Amino acid sequence: xxxxxxxANAGTRVSAVCGRGEGRRSLLRGRGRSRSPQxxxxxxxxxxxxxxxxxxxxAMYVYPTYTNIRxxxxxxxxxxxxxxxxxFDGLANYSELFSTPTFYGALLHTALFxxxxxxxxxxxxxxxALLFNRSGRRYSVxxxxxxxxxxxxxxxxxNLWVWMLDQFYGVINFFLTSLGITSHNISWLSSxxxxxxxxxxxxxxxxxxxxTMIFSAGLxxxxxxxxxxxxxxxxxxxxxxxxxxxPMMADVVAIFVLLGLVFSxxxxxxxxxxxxxxxxxxxxxxxxxxxxxxxxxxxxxxxAAVSNVMLVISVALSLLYIRFSGxxxxxx
Amino acid sequence: xxxxxxxxxxxxxxxxxxGATVKPSPSRRPTHLLRSRRGREVVRTIISCCVVAFFLFPxxxxxxxxxxxxxxxxxxxxxxxxxxxxxxxxxGTLKASANGIKNSFIIAGISTAVTSFISIPAAYxxxxxxLSTRLVRSVLxxxxxxxxxxxxxxxxxxxxxxxxxxxxxxxxxVGLLDSMYxxxxxxxxxxxxxxxxxxxxxxxxxxxxxxxRQVFLRAVLPNAKPGLATVAIFAFxxxxxxxxxxxxxxxxxxxxPATLNLYALxxxxxxxxxxxxxxxxxxxxxxxTVVILAQRLLQQGVTxxxxxx
Numbered sequence: 098x099x100x101x102x103x104x105a106n107a108g109t110r111v112s113a114v115c116g117r118g119e120g121r122r123s124l125l126r127g128r129g130r131s132r133s134p135q136x137x138x139x140x141x142x143x144x145x146x147x148x149x150x151x152x153x154x155x156a157m158y159v160y161p162t163y164t165n166i167r168x169x170x171x172x173x174x175x176x177x178x179x180x181x182x183x184x185f186d187g188l189a190n191y192s193e194l195f196s197t198p199t200f201y202g203a204l205l206h207t208a209l210f211x212x213x214x215x216x217x218x219x220x221x222x223x224x225x226a227l228l229f230n231r232s233g234r235r236y237s238v239x240x241x242x243x244x245x246x247x248x249x250x251x252x253x254x255x256n257l258w259v260w261m262l263d264q265f266y267g268v269i270n271f272f273l274t275s276l277g278i279t280s281h282n283i284s285w286l287s288s289x290x291x292x293x294x295x296x297x298x299x300x301x302x303x304x305x306x307x308x309t310m311i312f313s314a315g316l317x318x319x320x321x322x323x324x325x326x327x328x329x330x331x332x333x334x335x336x337x338x339x340x341x342x343x344p345m346m347a348d349v350v351a352i353f354v355l356l357g358l359v360f361s362x363x364x365x366x367x368x369x370x371x372x373x374x375x376x377x378x379x380x381x382x383x384x385x386x387x388x389x390x391x392x393x394x395x396x397x398x399x400x401a402a403v404s405n406v407m408l409v410i411s412v413a414l415s416l417l418y419i420r421f422s423g424x425x426x427x428x429x
Numbered sequence: 430x431x432x433x434x435x436x437x438x439x440x441x442x443x444x445x446x447x448g449a450t451v452k453p454s455p456s457r458r459p460t461h462l463l464r465s466r467r468g469r470e471v472v473r474t475i476i477s478c479c480v481v482a483f484f485l486f487p488x489x490x491x492x493x494x495x496x497x498x499x500x501x502x503x504x505x506x507x508x509x510x511x512x513x514x515x516x517x518x519x520x521g522t523l524k525a526s527a528n529g530i531k532n533s534f535i536i537a538g539i540s541t542a543v544t545s546f547i548s549i550p551a552a553y554x555x556x557x558x559x560l561s562t563r564l565v566r567s568v569l570x571x572x573x574x575x576x577x578x579x580x581x582x583x584x585x586x587x588x589x590x591x592x593x594x595x596x597x598x599x600x601x602x603v604g605l606l607d608s609m610y611x612x613x614x615x616x617x618x619x620x621x622x623x624x625x626x627x628x629x630x631x632x633x634x635x636x637x638x639x640x641x642r643q644v645f646l647r648a649v650l651p652n653a654k655p656g657l658a659t660v661a662i663f664a665f666x667x668x669x670x671x672x673x674x675x676x677x678x679x680x681x682x683x684x685x686p687a688t689l690n691l692y693a694l695x696x697x698x699x700x701x702x703x704x705x706x707x708x709x710x711x712x713x714x715x716x717x718t719v720v721i722l723a724q725r726l727l728q729q730g731v732t733x734x735x736x737x738x
Contacts, residue, residue: 135635136559142641143558146550147568150616153547157583157609158575164586181593228477235474239481241724245488248716248727250670252688253709256695257491260702268490268507305484310728363579366673370695384581391585392677404582411577419570 162408169401178397190402199378200403203386206293210300210382211361215354217301222308223350227342229309230316240313247306255370258299262286286372289379296371296380300364308353315349316342355418362411383407488713495519495707502702515703522707529687530711532600533669536686539604540668541661544611548660552619553645557631569620572613580609580673588677598679603686606678607668614667615660622656622729623649659726662719669715687712 169190171183194200225243229236246254261269262285270282285295323341332340365384368374374381374389381389383403391400494502496514523530555565587606588597596602626649634648650657672688679685691708694701719727 139559139641142645143554143560146554146558146645147560149547150551150568150612153608153612154571154575157587157606158578161583161586161590162578164589165582168586168589178589181589225480228473228480231470231473236477237724237728239477240728241720242481243484244727245485245713245717245720248666248670248720249488250672250688250712250716252670252672252691252695253491253712256691256705256709257487260494260706261487261490266503266505266507271507302484302487359577363577363581365579365581369673370692384579387579387581388584397585397589400585401582404579404585407579408582411579412574415574415577419573 165401165404165408168398169405171398173397173401175395178395186398190398193399194402194406199381199386202378203381203383203403204406206380207362207364207382207384209293210297210364211358213294213297214301214304214361215357217297218304218308218357219350219354221301222305222353223312223346225305225309226312226316227338229313240309243309244306246302247304249303251303251366252370254299254303255367258295258302259286259371262295287376289376292372292376292380296368299371300367303367304357308357311353312346312349315346319345352418352422355414355421359411359414359418362407362414488717491706491713492710495522495703495710497703499703518703518707519711522704523711526687526690526708526711528682529685529690532684533686533688535600536604536607536671536675536684537665537668539600540607540611541664543605543608544615544664545657545660547608548612548615548619549650549657550645552616552623552656553649555616556620556623557626557649569617572616576613583609584673584677591678598681598684600684603671603675603678603684604668606674607671608664610667610671611660611664615663618663618729619653619656619660622659623653626652655726655729658723659729662723662726666716666719669712 167183170185170187171177172186172189173183177184229240249257261267264270264282264284264287267282267285269285270279273279274282283291285291319341323345324337327337327341363384364382365388368380368382369385369388372380374385383406387400387403387407389400390396390403493509493511495518496516497508497511497518498515501508501511551568554560555568591597591602630648630652631644634644639647669686670688671686672692675686675689676692679689682689687708691705691712694705694708
């Protein structure tokens with residue numbers, strides 16, 4: 098996986114995390130591995146160390162996923178949930194779902210969320226990364242400070258933005274009206290047209306630090322000699338970026354975009370905290386819809402069906418991501 | 430992207446001031462701010478500080494709002510510097526949520542322990558264990574897929590399982606669930622870190638007669654302290670910030686963490702904004718502390734693998 102890895106003292110480098118090109122030599126598998134007793138003992142110990150992780154993944158992910166698939170094929174309301182029964186019901190939950198307009202609304206909102214948030218994060222994150230592309234303590238401190246929005250608990254972020262977006266006393270409306278951008282106070286979160294965008298802005302704010310970090314690391318991984326060579330050839334800043342920065346950063350950006358899309362599919366907390374899917378269903382995304390179906394209206398089977406749809410979308414996107422990073426020479 | 434192995438102990442390669450070092454500065458007219466290299470760097474620093482200030486304004490606004498009285502909060506022109514600042518808002522909130530904060534520490538502590546117990550050995554095994562490429566690759570792909578699985582999708586089955594096992598309303602349950610935020614992430618960043626540890630650590634230990642367990646515990650771990658600290662920091666912060674597992678798997682206030690105190694304030698009819706903002710500021714303290722104390726570790730961690738929650 099061509100993710101951005103670190104090197105302890107010197108900051109960061111984009112490097113291949115995993116051996117490359119070895120997958121093809123499946124016939125020669127084991128080639129290069131030592132068969133000495135010491136190495137064998139080492140491998141056995143390594144497998145033993147891997148065990149807690151594998152058990153954790155089985156218990157927390159694999160088994161629940163299996164349960165979720167069964168749940169989505171069963172008719173489970175409050176009564177069945179209490180008695181822990183899952184009467185098989187075929188694809189009823191799915192057909193119910195696919196005939197509910199709210200579901201398509203949630204699908205649309207999730208897509209809008211992803212399509213708007215990710216490019217915003219890429220553009221702003223890249224601009225800041227270019228601005229901060231200097232070594233030295235000063236910029237290291239600034240980059241670290243920028244991380245605060247990402248590290249705040251989401252419930253803090255959500256409430257903070259609800260307060261700033263308040264129609265009458267919110268500081269954002271104050272700025273907008275005093276700068277003359279709008280003539281009256283806007284009701285961001287109680288408008289069915291604007292609420293989604295208010296949440297999108299909040300979520301962009303949360304995600305920009307990560308984008309900046311990843312792009313900064315990518316920029317620092319570009320060998321300085323390239324710029325030196327370009328300068329000798331008489332290229333100016335515009336051409337440096339056009340012919341060096343952009344092509345060298347393409348992979349990093351592509352990876353960030355794919356990851357960003359995947360993480361947008363599972364968006365939940367910030368929407369639930371800020372609007373709970375409302376007003377009406379105007380900000381209902383797949384995540385909040387699934388949660389509401391299960392924990393508010395006791396339609397456990399249908400909720401499981403919604404989250405399975407989410408699962409299919411995100412796994413498809415992540416396979417794309419894995420294939421992409423695999424093709425780039427570095428393996429996930 | 431070429432694979433480069435850097436020893437974490439190696440010296441610091443110059444990350445170079447690019448562009449600026451490359452282009453000889455026209456020193457003929459140093460008086461003009463944008464013409465001299467120094468001047469351009471000063472301008473860049475000023476712009477950078479403004480950008481950071483802009484992004485951190487909401488955090489400033491939160492703290493300031495926490496210090497306001499009702500009249501200052503609900504005035505038609507916002508008060509940017511409350512005078513007098515009502516520090517009593519903080520004390521009141523702190524007193525009211527003391528139990529929640531205690532619970533938050535317990536849960537985040539449990540989660541940090543669980544995450545470390547799972548991810549440190551696994552990261553070592555994947556980085557230095559000499560396992561077959563195929564096994565390592567499948568585990569890594571598994572970890573990536575697991576990260577994209579919607580938490581909400583696992584919520585229903587996990588709730589079902591927890592209620593069947595009768596472990597709802599339990600510190601351990603919430604702590605274990607919170608580890609789901611950090612385990613895949615931490616394994617990936619720690620593995621990347623450990624791969625960069627020099628191979629002679631292991632060889633030297635084996636020459637000294639150490640067995641595999643001693644190699645791991647005595648040779649590798651002490652040399653991986655920054656990586657381990659990063660893992661602990663992220664595990665703690667992710668668990669500290671969790672709200673939805675706590676909301677779903679606890680009832681009442683006995684084991685509920687502080688994020689639920691904030692949620693309770695948010696859901697009450699009277700919108701007590703100064704209390705909400707005070708509670709938010711309190712909850713922000715660990716993140717801000719970590720940013721101040723462990724900037725370098727954090728930055729390395731974030732770039733280790735792009736995650737968003």
